[in-house]
Amino acid sequence: MAITRRAAIAGGLAAPFVMRQGASAQAPSRSETLLLVQEYGPNSLDMQGIGSSQPVNGVALNCYDRLLRFKPVPIPGGGGHQVAMGELEGELAESWQLASDGMSCTFKLRDAKFHSGRPVTAKDVKWSLDRACTIGGFATTQMNAGSLEKPEQFVAVDDKTFRVDFVRKDKMTLPNLAVTIPFVFDSELAMQNGGGDPHAKEYLKNNIAGSGAYKVESWKPGVETIYARNDAWACGKLPQLRRIIARDIASPATRRALMERGDADVSYGLPPKDFKDLADAGKVNVVGVPIPNGVWGCYLNTQVGPFKDVRLRQAVAWVMPYEKILQASLFGRGVDMSGGTTPKVAWPQPFPYKSDAAKAKALVDAAGGPFATTLYFDAGNATVAEPMAVLIKEALASIGITVEINKVPGANFRAEIAKKTNPMVLNRFAGWLDYPDYYLFWTMHGNNSIFNIAAYQNPALDKLVDAARFAPDKAAYDANVVDFIKLVNAEVPMVPINQPTHDVALQKSIGGYQFQPCREPDFRYLTKA
Amino acid sequence: MLGLIVARLKTTLPSIIGVIVVTFLLTRVLPGDTAAYFAGPAATPQAIAEIRSKLGLDQPLPVQFVAYVGALVKGDLGTSLTTGQAVTKDLAARLPASAELTLFGLLISMAIALPLGVLAAVRQGSWIDHLCRIVATAGVSLPVFFTGLLLVYVFYFILGWAPAPLGRLDAFATEPPRISGFLLIDSVIARDPETFRAALSQILLPALTLAIFSLAPITRMTRASMLAVLGADFVRTARASGLSSRTVIGTYAFRNAMLPVVTTLGMVFSFLLGANVLVEKVFAWPGVGSYAVEALIASDYAPIQGFVLTMAILYVILNLAIDILYGVIDPRVRLEG
Numbered sequence: 030m031a032i033t034r035r036a037a038i039a040g041g042l043a044a045p046f047v048m049r050q051g052a053s054a055q056a057p058s059r060s061e062t063l064l065l066v067q068e069y070g071p072n073s074l075d076m077q078g079i080g081s082s083q084p085v086n087g088v089a090l091n092c093y094d095r096l097l098r099f100k101p102v103p104i105p106g107g108g109g110h111q112v113a114m115g116e117l118e119g120e121l122a123e124s125w126q127l128a129s130d131g132m133s134c135t136f137k138l139r140d141a142k143f144h145s146g147r148p149v150t151a152k153d154v155k156w157s158l159d160r161a162c163t164i165g166g167f168a169t170t171q172m173n174a175g176s177l178e179k180p181e182q183f184v185a186v187d188d189k190t191f192r193v194d195f196v197r198k199d200k201m202t203l204p205n206l207a208v209t210i211p212f213v214f215d216s217e218l219a220m221q222n223g224g225g226d227p228h229a230k231e232y233l234k235n236n237i238a239g240s241g242a243y244k245v246e247s248w249k250p251g252v253e254t255i256y257a258r259n260d261a262w263a264c265g266k267l268p269q270l271r272r273i274i275a276r277d278i279a280s281p282a283t284r285r286a287l288m289e290r291g292d293a294d295v296s297y298g299l300p301p302k303d304f305k306d307l308a309d310a311g312k313v314n315v316v317g318v319p320i321p322n323g324v325w326g327c328y329l330n331t332q333v334g335p336f337k338d339v340r341l342r343q344a345v346a347w348v349m350p351y352e353k354i355l356q357a358s359l360f361g362r363g364v365d366m367s368g369g370t371t372p373k374v375a376w377p378q379p380f381p382y383k384s385d386a387a388k389a390k391a392l393v394d395a396a397g398g399p400f401a402t403t404l405y406f407d408a409g410n411a412t413v414a415e416p417m418a419v420l421i422k423e424a425l426a427s428i429g430i431t432v433e434i435n436k437v438p439g440a441n442f443r444a445e446i447a448k449k450t451n452p453m454v455l456n457r458f459a460g461w462l463d464y465p466d467y468y469l470f471w472t473m474h475g476n477n478s479i480f481n482i483a484a485y486q487n488p489a490l491d492k493l494v495d496a497a498r499f500a501p502d503k504a505a506y507d508a509n510v511v512d513f514i515k516l517v518n519a520e521v522p523m524v525p526i527n528q529p530t531h532d533v534a535l536q537k538s539i540g541g542y543q544f545q546p547c548r549e550p551d552f553r554y555l556t557k558a
Numbered sequence: 559m560l561g562l563i564v565a566r567l568k569t570t571l572p573s574i575i576g577v578i579v580v581t582f583l584l585t586r587v588l589p590g591d592t593a594a595y596f597a598g599p600a601a602t603p604q605a606i607a608e609i610r611s612k613l614g615l616d617q618p619l620p621v622q623f624v625a626y627v628g629a630l631v632k633g634d635l636g637t638s639l640t641t642g643q644a645v646t647k648d649l650a651a652r653l654p655a656s657a658e659l660t661l662f663g664l665l666i667s668m669a670i671a672l673p674l675g676v677l678a679a680v681r682q683g684s685w686i687d688h689l690c691r692i693v694a695t696a697g698v699s700l701p702v703f704f705t706g707l708l709l710v711y712v713f714y715f716i717l718g719w720a721p722a723p724l725g726r727l728d729a730f731a732t733e734p735p736r737i738s739g740f741l742l743i744d745s746v747i748a749r750d751p752e753t754f755r756a757a758l759s760q761i762l763l764p765a766l767t768l769a770i771f772s773l774a775p776i777t778r779m780t781r782a783s784m785l786a787v788l789g790a791d792f793v794r795t796a797r798a799s800g801l802s803s804r805t806v807i808g809t810y811a812f813r814n815a816m817l818p819v820v821t822t823l824g825m826v827f828s829f830l831l832g833a834n835v836l837v838e839k840v841f842a843w844p845g846v847g848s849y850a851v852e853a854l855i856a857s858d859y860a861p862i863q864g865f866v867l868t869m870a871i872l873y874v875i876l877n878l879a880i881d882i883l884y885g886v887i888d889p890r891v892r893l894e895g
Contacts, residue, residue: 277842
């Protein structure tokens with residue numbers, strides 16, 4: 030038979046429709062598979078590694094185990110569970126016991142196995158915590174935040190017993206063992222493949238060597254991550270979902286459309302307006318948790334520029350259009366931080382200011398009358414921060430302060446706030462460990478961390494914050510907290526505007542939502558009807 | 559022929575070197591502190607300094623440049639901080655996605671634009687000429703992301719005809735074994751009609767978006783060039799000799815009118831390849847455009863340099879291909895070094 034051009038084209042076009050006889054894959058059914066759509070995915074599989082992005086927390090959470098985890102407590106408004114900072118339960122630890130002098134803690138390990146089949150031993154725990162303390166970067170910083178500072182503190186007593194020696198009494202030590210940094214690697218597997226690197230950074234960046242509830246089945250950075258359940262998981266109730274597909278969909282409009290059409294099961298990180306619309310439409314569930322320890326604040330520079338004068342800082346607090354901002358920039362997805370009465374042991378909490386232009390005007394006049402200044406914010410947060418900035422500009426104009434708005438591209442923002450010369454900056458900060466002193470340690474303490482954007486320096490405050498952190502008992506702690514809250518209420522280096530909610534949209538068929546302080550999805554509790 | 563190609567390639571060397579130097583300098587001059595960005599929240603100054611030295615950013619610029627060129631010679635474009643992978647690996651994985659989308663879009667566009675342009679030229683002033691004008695104006699004046707969103711809204715959200723805009727394949731479909739990197743071709747090779755159909759339905763809307771955008775230059779160029787040729791002496795002679803209008807237009811006029819159209823096609827293709835960023839974003843298409851933009855936002859130098867370099871090389875190859883094509887279309891044009 031001669032092959033004509035026509036025959037060749039016809040053959041080519043027909044080829045895809047000639048059925049291939051192949052075995053169909055035994056993939057888990059759609060009801061056991063969850064489709065998550067998110068803005069961007071992990072850039073590594075190792076949360077301890079330097080430069081790991083926010084979604085890597087989710088990998089650490091689902092694919093690795095820690096000694097302890099936060100105990101789920103119901104969200105007051107319903108819709109799932111969140112965590113309570115002081116309440117912990119064992120993950121790899123079957124039980125744990127504080128020493129009578131309160132200077133060490135001994136953990137008994139469960140009979141858990143790594144994905145490789147090897148049992149988890151105290152040696153692995155030690156290797157992993159040593160690594161977190163010595164690898165540098167964010168992991169080490171976070172370990173230090175809970176007074177976990179050097180490898181000598183970690184002792185593998187025997188195969189199943191592990192001890193942490195404390196350098197000082199710090200109430201954050203145990204909660205800090207439950208965050209997404211001190212997770213446990215299969216140290217033998219890591220060392221075998223580490224190629225001489227004691228931290229096996231390259232290998233662990235691209236491979237999971239853990240004992241967690243999920244394994245990474247495939248990872249295409251910037252495209253999708255597929256997780257498969259570890260059926261041998263020993264550290265909790267076996268998750269219902271056998272497979273998770275997490276797709277990176279950059280456009281929020283597309284993510285919203287996918288949710289509304291019912292093609293995606295869960296979406297994180299939509300703009301507040303979309304969450305509000307989705308919640309109002311009622312086709313999908315929207316669960317919002319006020320971000321623990323998180324608050325949008327207007328930082329006023331206390332060292333340079335006009336806001337050195339405390340009266341002007343108070344004036345800004347008096348004129349801040351709290352309610353308008355909550356509605357126009359967060360679409361109600363947050364908690365107002367104005368009109369507080371008595372200081373409580375909580376953070377964030379409303380400051381005793383509310384919108385009162387007359388009081389603000391009087392303070393400005395007393396401080397020398399009208400002036401001009403600049404307000405900075407991170408362009409990456411523009412969806413929320415831009416309307417906020419415009420409303421603040423409008424409100425401040427009414428008391429004679431002319432504001433110029435400067436939107437800083439995301440990559441520059443860190444460099445900008447590190448200068449500590451900007452008169453006004455809008456920023457949202459949320460600490461992983463939900464303690465008032467922890468927040469102030471980062472944002473107002475004399476250690477002048479990058480997040481102390483107001484460059485606030487006050488030895489009296491430092492003393493109270495340090496005292497609270499290492500307070501011997503609850504009464505002393507509470508007294509210290511109330512004292513420093515009173516102090517910052519009067520000094521206002523930062524005007525708290527509102528506490529945003531962390532929202533997530535879920536189809537009605539999805540249950541078991543669990544909020545985690547790292548704000549990444551926890552697949553282990555999710556169910557699909 | 560081969561000698562000519564080599565000679566031709568030699569002339570492009572200075573521009574490639576220029577591109578390497580300029581992208582290197584540009585990414586360094588741009589404000590933004592990569593180290594601070596990647597140190598993450600709650601980073602101490604020491605943590606930022608550690609990252610800076612790990613990335614080699616604390617070295618003087620000339621030292622960084624020598625290290626960069628040295629790696630480049632070995633085919634190492636560096637590591638992306640946003641995906642954590644080698645840039646060469648990322649680009650190799652993503653270029654086929656962009657190329658497939660762009661080529662498919664261009665094919666759709668050509669299938670509409672060429673006949674439309676020819677008809678508009680032949681029946682100048684008729685309704686089809688006006689239609690051509692309207693289509694071209696509308697296509698070029700609608701921003702691609704808007705067309706993209708509109709198509710998603712109508713065909714996916716309202717009508718439900720199109721599949722979910724989840725990228726190259728439905729989340730539950732499996733990718734065919736990678737041979738060319740083009741899903742449409744690979745699924746045919748794998749004799750997998752299911753995947754072929756899934757890939758085709760995914761690519762249709764984004765390709766259409768690109769096609770609408772690129773209609774204008776192709777239609778207008780075809781029309782203008784056809785008009786010029788139709789007024790030429792040899793066409794009048796052909797008509798006077800009694801050739802059918804079909805032969806005159808199809809065989810004589812069209813082939814002669816193709817030269818400027820091919821140039822335009824080359825330009826449109828290379829332009830689309832880099833500029834379909836927004837389409838890639840709307841349709842979650844894992845291509846090079848969205849890759850470069852994400853990197854730019856994060857001050858991630860290596861992918862940007864890799865992207866620009868790849869694009870420069872693509873331009874060179876494309877121009878060469880077009881030059882060769884000229885010779886095929888019009889024997890009077892010959893490649894000269």
